[in-house]
Amino acid sequence: MNHEDTVNNSYRELRPPTSLLAAAACSVLGALVTLGFPDFDAHVAGYVLGSLVSTGLVMVFMKVDLARRTSGKGIYLDRRSTRFLWSVVLLAGLVGCAVHAWHIATALAVR
Numbered sequence: 001m002n003h004e005d006t007v008n009n010s011y012r013e014l015r016p017p018t019s020l021l022a023a024a025a026c027s028v029l030g031a032l033v034t035l036g037f038p039d040f041d042a043h044v045a046g047y048v049l050g051s052l053v054s055t056g057l058v059m060v061f062m063k064v065d066l067a068r069r070t071s072g073k074g075i076y077l078d079r080r081s082t083r084f085l086w087s088v089v090l091l092a093g094l095v096g097c098a099v100h101a102w103h104i105a106t107a108l109a110v111r
Helices: 003-010 018-036 040-070 080-110
Strands: 012-014 074-076
Touching (some): 040 074
């Protein structure tokens, strides 16, 4: 075994934490599904899912991704689609959150 084989075997492949991004997308999907329910509680749940949960998961995704990129413990294999997907997830969460906020404000104004 030569030095080149030792160097090549000492690094591992690091990838973006796509499971966190998938969880954030499921949270946004849950927020968008709750738009179909007229209940006040459903709109509050959708608002929380679309704003707090999805944004928090995207923030954790970005933190873990940055840590993996800069760790030096392996070779980072970038997926360009994740940079596009996390912005789509945030934008969809924002849209769902805004619609839920509108329904919540309307329900509170009627009371």
